[in-house]
Amino acid sequence: MQVDLSYGRGMLPVRLPDDLDVTIVRKPPMPLLPDPVGAVAGALEAPVAARPIVEEARGAASACILVCDITRPAPNGLVLPPLLRALIAAGVEPARIRVLVATGLHRPNVGAELEELIGDPWVLRTVSVENHDARDDAAHVDLGATAAGTPVKIDRRFAGADLKIVTGLVEPHFMAGYSGGRKVMAPGVAHKDTITTFHSARFMAHPRADNCVLDGNPLHREQLEVAGKIGRVLAVNTVIDEQRRLSFVNFGEVVASHRDAVAFVERYAMVPVSRRFRTVVTSAAGYPLDKTYYQTVKGMVAPLEIVEPGGDLIIASECSEGMGSRAYVDAQRRLVGLGPDGFLADIGRKRFADVDEWQTQMQLKATRRARVHLYAPALKPEERALTGVEVVASVEAAVRASVRDSGDRHVAVIPEGPYVVPVHRPGP
Structure with missing residues (x-):
């Protein structure tokens, strides 16, 4: 089956194997104002x-x-x-x-x-x-x-x-x-x-x-x-x-x-989902939110309630403007150099946060629950090294690898990214 993720000013088509059990998580139809x-x-x-x-x-x-x-x-x-x-x-x-x-x-x-x-x-x-x-x-x-x-x-x-x-x-x-x-x-x-x-x-x-x-x-x-x-x-x-x-x-x-x-x-915006998944695919909501990796972090955090601990979270973001501010790049560089625990210890001592380092702190909410895989081909090699996550060449390949490794064919897809917040509500 094909699913379309919000990506840049359009959509990113993602072709998934037909033998997967795919749950599409999106808002219920919203009323529109005719005038x-x-x-x-x-x-x-x-x-x-x-x-x-x-x-x-x-x-x-x-x-x-x-x-x-x-x-x-x-x-x-x-x-x-x-x-x-x-x-x-x-x-x-x-x-x-x-x-x-x-x-x-x-x-x-x-x-x-x-x-x-x-x-x-x-x-x-x-x-x-x-x-x-x-x-x-x-x-x-x-x-x-x-x-x-x-x-x-x-x-x-x-x-x-x-x-x-x-x-x-x-x-x-x-x-x-x-x-x-x-x-x-x-x-x-x-x-x-x-x-x-x-x-x-x-x-x-x-x-x-x-x-x-x-x-x-x-x-x-x-x-x-x-x-x-x-x-x-x-x-x-x-x-x-x-x-x-x-x-x-x-x-x-x-x-x-x-x-x-x-x-x-x-x-x-809050969409109940009856189970958690080993494989979750999402987006950074497309333009203008996915212009930078900085804003992409929002898409990593939004679906965490339906990601099984240790599962795979695969996110697509155009990142047309690269990483974001120089201050944010510095924060990511400190994350990579100090490691998650060292970075958290460093920021925990401050009264005033360094500019944009809070986004790096929020990223750690995602990476401590799941293995995050990023599809962002516009990022330069030196930028990819600062993301702190695994950069992949294909959303489809990342899904296939996740399903193979987990042995679980159930996959959740959130096309609109962080504008939708899945809420785990166990049920049939």
């Missing part, structure tokens, strides 16, 4: 725990809207035009409206990439669109610290705006439970000290810092406390299906509206 543009406009007029957008904006002298960076396939081209037109209709001057790309510690998005991210040339012509820079000390305002001691420093362009709005895609996130909402602010437009504190080893190692977990998640708790220090924030939350079509949109107070969006998406 996405109208749905966004309707959400702005019927908010959650807030007033309609025109009423919220009336009297505001300035507005700052956060959008996720290029690593998220957020439907900005649908959301931003009606949102901006509503603000302008309420009397906010276009020159006083700023769209801020919430890069966290990722690189800025510029040129054609920024055009793709924003999704509508009218937006770029009408308002200022800028990137957040977490390393620019002067660009942040200090709001104190959380009860756990996390310094709260936020981009002053957002913190100082009369009207603060975040937009985002709500989907499973392997540290924070779900993306979107409060996460667009922190780490989105937070200073590096804020980001590297709650991405430090002590937070990452917590068992509740996991996909689809909010209750008891220390990162979620910190993000909510950061949001509270910023003040009143509104949000436009979106959910898309496997073909990136709009399935849900709402608008309202950031915490309440995000909670409603999570309640919607968890019915689809």
